[in-house]
Amino acid sequence: MTIGFDCHDKKYLKIAMPASVESLCMILLASADMIMVGTLGAEAIAAVSIFMQPRLVLFCFSRSAAAALTLLASRYAGRGERIEAADLLKQMLGVSCAFFMVLHLVFWYFLQDILTLMGAEPDYISLAMEYANIATAAAYISSVTYVLQAIQLGFGKTTEIMRTNLIGNGVNIAANFFLIFGIGPFPAMGVAGAALGTVIGTLSTIAMTCAEMKKEEFFAWRKECRWFPTRERWKSFMPVYLSVFSEQGCERAGMVLFTRIAAGLGTVPFAVHSICMNIADIYYDFAQGPGKASMVLAGQACGKKDVNEWHTYRNVGVKLTFIFSAISCVLTILFHDELYLLFMPDGRGIELAAVVLIIRAFVSFPEGHAITCASILRASGQTASVAAYSFISVTILRPIITWLLTYPLGFGLIGCWMALAIDQTTRGTCATVLLRRLHNRIHEEMEKKLG
Template identity: 55%
Template sequence: MTNSYDKSYLKIALPAAFEGLFMILLASTDLIMVGTLGAFPIAAVSIFAQPRLVLLCFSRSLASSVTLLVSRKADEAGKEAASSIMKKSLTVCALLLGMLHILFFLFLEDILYLMGATPDYISLAMDYSVPALIATYFTSLTLILQAVQLGYGKTAVIMKTNVAGNIINVILSFILIFGIGPVPAMGVAGAAIGTVFATLFTLIATAAILRGDGFFAESSYVPDKDYFRQILPIFGSILSEQGSERAGMVIFSRMAAGLGPIPFAIHSVCMNICDIYWDFITGFGKASMVTAGQSCGRGSEEDWKAYKKSGMRLSFYMSCAVFVLTLIFRNEIFTIYSGDGIAPEAASIIMIFVAFVSFPEAYGVIGSSILRGSGRTAEVAAYSFFSVTLLRPIMTGLFLYGFGLGLTGVWMALVLDQMIRATCAIYFMRKLKARGWDRILADMA
């Protein structure tokens, strides 16, 4: 039975969750279409995932910083300040990510080899990755703009824009991958080119909505000392968390890629299936971060406690449903993605891990989001570094090379990492509560 806090929480969480769900399902359609071409094209597309996420960790960290600052000013009186933060952050993102994208373009083939690509599919990977770099840049700029919308709790607007963009992506990708009429079949390159146009649409649409809401009013785009004073402490902590997580994931993915194209294709498909729930529950995480930030901004301990309870309880119900459905239909789900040379039986054990990990990943996402919204970004960065950057690669290497467990060992390490992070999040939330409400507000001042 839901109470008023549950309803307010779900009003923010559900649009964000369904946006994440729709986006990953539409993105999965790309992988499914590419999967019909065989294991090598799946590997070629999947190998770019880590370089893409390395780039996005910078823009996501900045976007999260913007959301936290805006959520504390989320009223009409704070619109001018929110607009100023958005425009200056947009400048920083455009320049920083522009330089990083140029570096990645110059050394792209070396980066793909570093990620574990093999000569078997490196040419396909390059065909996909060059236009995919452009799409990633557009996505980074969009993240900054949508961070302001998220700070105001306008998740429904974000959902509509992103879903529309991804529908365009699926349509264009289908046409360009397989070829229709005068359009030649372009394979994996077609999937990336479709994404370029779709991400550009999303960027333009988001900017148009914000302009209509008055967020592009007269103010400077040039970052100043006051801007950096506000943004850098938060950005530094979140980037440390995101960067450490990405470093660990790069090593983790590199080890999985070393198993060979077919095991790596199985791993990539299972990760994509796992990401469906991850992207869904991240919507609940966004709601937890926003409600925690807004509660602190209002100075309401009652709201903070109630929204915290809502997020933890509702995410548990979701995890139970996902666990049961994934466990029962694991072979059928994997079959949807299966291309030539990939049998669902080979992935059956891995899909059990996919089902179980829904519990710790949900608690980890909700807990870390509450901590961020309450100004405790440093704690999240610290335990993320310890678990993802240090322990996960060590555990993966131990299971993979020490015990010879192959792909099963890779997923055992992933599950243990998620359990450690969930445990840390719960511990630090209890520690935060023990500090007392006045201390929490004083720390955020």
């Protein structure tokens, strides 16, 4: 693996870095949100955190749709077919909005049962309901935004996506500051203020996204194009959607069980776990930038049927992801105590958090590699393979190993994170093997054509 940089690295970084900076800033803003909530106590942290996994389960549907739309749009982009991409958006937007609405209403109706199932303790369940009742509306707005931004991403418009998301999240944080603490004429709403601030922020994001897409003519729909997806559109969309959804669903199911096991350790250990997960998400979200760049560029190469370009950007993605993972590992080891104290100023659980975050530092390598390789595989039509190994690793192996290490073997919270490390290593290994097989198959096909 060479470390030199050329024009391909620059093109890759031009797409990856805005997406990474956006994700990084968004998780930092979310961390600022958690820091503000943390001043209300461990119960408030647990109340907000217990909603995160159910919310991410909801996002499985919208993010899967977004991933499928991005893959299809990237192939249109590779052929320079912007109007066809606009038709794709027109046909999928109305269906998506209606489906997400029904889904979120059902979720809201059973909200208390869902939070109880997730392991919410009696000492913070009322706070959790206070937060989640409002935050469900923000989740719906975000789901629709994912669909809109999927088309932008397919055309490599990561800078525009970054700008709108950062401004929206900035609005979110500002609203939280006023509504959580009751600054000026606003009442002190506590965790409900954090949820209402999120609604305000998501509304700002979707408004700016629509304005940006109109300017870029993504709303230039042809009159002859039907609003409801055609049979041909379903045939191209559904296989990709179902494969990605299977993968996302497997990951969420595993994470729900993972969080449920951690929640059973008690309020303070779960607060420590939630803080460490928030810190861990800083690099996880940053690594989505290289993942998105790999998916877009590999998808565009497939649209052009350019094998050499596919190989080039595969190598660039793996190389740059390794560099980013190394930086994340070193920074986490050096500053783990300082990061934790930002969320828990009184230092409760800092010794436990230190061990967890050291484990997390080394997980950066398999995690980042798995994200990039899986993105290339999806763009190359291997979504079912990614879903298969994700199901085995995240949904089956991780919960079993987590339970064994946490309770029977007595490692407690550290056992949860040891299991996470095993899961990420397994996924990284599977993605590497599948990508190598795909690489060899492409070479064999090229040799046959040349022969």
